[in-house]
Amino acid sequence: MIALENVTKRYGSQTVVDDVSISLGEEGVTALIGPNGAGKSTLFGLVGRLLKPDGGRVTVDGMDVATTASSTLATTLAVLRQDNHVAARLTVRDLVEFGRFPHSRGRLTVEDRDHIERAISYLDLDAYRGRFLDELSGGQRQRAFIAMVLAQDTKYVLLDEPLNNLDLRHMAEIMRLIRRMADELGKRIVVVLHDINVAARYADRIVAMRDGVVVADAPAREIMRPEVLGAVYDTPVDVREIDGKPVALYYG
Template structure:
């Protein structure tokens, strides 16, 4: 499991993440939601060690991320950032192969090639494997980046707004793939989401942030409630259910 203790990040006089203590369960999908500026992406960046903390600690299965060697941590935890643009002209296969670097150190073995091929197939990219990234649609490119992260073969997969710039069809397809990866491959997926409906349909656990703090957290059925979400977003929020099954969330 991932445990954060009093994690804090300041920018000048502004506290972006304020003493966040969390225990993120192993296996399944945890969605971090909340309004803009709530500190979601900053928290995820600190958990993945892409950004330093001003105070607090993060452990992954008991490993302190500030003391664990990079190559060891990279075999346990992978992250896909929001700004995942590549300036080099790469094929899908080239990109996905980067996910094996923590294991191969640039000298891919037959086992690494197997992981690359499996990740490409898992994301249904076989026909696009030799295409350049700049020749793909936004949804296809995003699938390629997720394939790279899965190819890293870590227990923990962190994704910062993986639905960014995707239309509804591709966003739904991406969430189905992540749900399948959590269920079939036993991955622990932690992702930042803006759309509450996608969190409600595909996540197991929801962490809601506001003003740099954790405003609420728990299983989906406990979190997707007007009395929980309304104060966090400062909006009138309605939850539509049929027979006790959540159908959709309306913003008023």
């Protein structure tokens, strides 16, 4: 369980995460939604020890993020940030190999190789293993990054906007994959999403943030209501049922 207790983060006079207490990672897939600047990425940064909180405490399976060795946490929690810009010319296989670093410290064992091969196959990247990242399409590159965190073999996986810049087909592909990772491999995945319909379709639980505060936290179906979504995004959202599934219409 990832537990946040009264976590606060400020940038200058602006409070981006304001006294948040929440526990994440009990469900298979948790979607984190909210308007731009709601504090979602900052929250991920705080959980992933990339940022230091100004107040409060974050624990992962009882380990305090601030005091536990970074290398220990890396075997329990993996965080993939958005906009991963890798300047180095690395192959898909290189990248996935680095995912094993917390376990191997650079010396790959047979078990490490096994994990690497499985991650590559799971993401359907066998044909691209020798390709350099800059020779891949956006969807393939995103899959390579996910293969890396999969090889890291952690219980918790945090993905920050993994659908950024992907077309419809690749969006659906990545979301199906996230669902499978939760159902088949028992991963606990927290994912930041912008499309609430995608969140409703694939997530077990939706956490909505606004102005640094958690404003809604419930099973997907309960979040998909006009008054809840309207309040989160500060814009009128209509919700209709299509084939028994709630669909939000926000195009005006």
